[in-house]
Amino acid sequence: MxxxxxxxxxxxxxxxxxxxxxxxxxxxxxxxxxxxxxxxxxxxxxxxxxxxxxxxxxxxxxxxxxxxxxxxxxxxxxxxxxxxxxxxxxxPLRVVKVYEAVQRRRGRPRLALHARVITYAGLAVTLLGFAGALAVYQQERTAPGATIRTFGDAAWWTCATLATVGYGDVAPVTAAGRVIAVGLMACGLALLGAVTGSFSAWLLQVFSGEEGGGSGEPPGS
Missing domain, CATH: 1.20.58 (Methane Monooxygenase Hydroxylase; Chain G, domain 1)
Structure with a gap:
């Protein structure tokens, strides 16, 4: 072997x-x-x-x-x-990988490629966001001058960071919290790009099918 x-x-x-x-x-x-x-x-x-x-x-x-x-x-x-x-x-993102492997073992995935990308990206954002909120809350809750005092604050900050919005109402003040922020920003950009690119490709396939007289349905994989 x-x-x-x-x-x-x-x-x-x-x-x-x-x-x-x-x-x-x-x-x-x-x-x-x-x-x-x-x-x-x-x-x-x-x-x-x-x-x-x-x-x-x-x-x-x-x-x-x-x-x-x-x-x-x-x-x-x-x-x-x-x-x-x-x-x-x-x-925890391995859970997404395992789900994909299980679907393939059962045969052809039930969802189209674009739907799978969006679904898995959503799962990844949820798991990553929860883990990131826990990590930043642990680092920030007792820090002097911190604005992230509750887990709710941490969850709100994580959502804004992953979405690359950055309202600025709460922000990490510790070195560890800022390192976590950089990682979440990078992951947010990557996942947002994956979802946006997949959705754009799906729209192009739909419009190309309509112009070509097809059904407009994207391929299953």
Missing amino acids: DDDSRTTHWERRTEAPLAVASALFLTSYAIRVLAEGLPEFWRAACLAVVLGAWAVFALDYTVRWRLSGQGPRFVRTHWLDTLVLLLPLLR
Whole structure:
């Protein structure tokens, strides 16, 4: 079995466990951040789950690195995986990848390509926005001069940031909060571009079909 086959086999076997680990990671992290007054035992338990999930991510990364046979070049060719390992809050986005894999296993995806792009982008924005709001709220809520004092403030700020609106009514004041802001801005631009480009391509197909006397229906994939 060659390296690519072994890697593919590993990824298929670990899809579901990694999705569960991602969900546990986000849930435990959310409880630690939002549940004020949580008994120390449960806070420690949540921290243990977070660290355990990260260890699972690190193990998966290491195994795929070894199976690839690329050596140090794996870090450069899989830079997104490396970034996700360093920033585990991005890991819940794996749920979107798993959903796509499940749909393909059942045969041809039910949604057209453009609809899938918009749907998956919406899921990604929701998961990323929730994780970003948690992270910035954790950093900002006790900072001197902070304007993000509640999770509601953090959620509002995250929505404005991902939408690249930037009202300026609330903004992070800590260094960590601003780093999170830069990441959310970049992700917001990328996801907005994906949705806008897909919608524009769909409109072009519809209008081209009408001019050509077709039905105007976009292809299924």
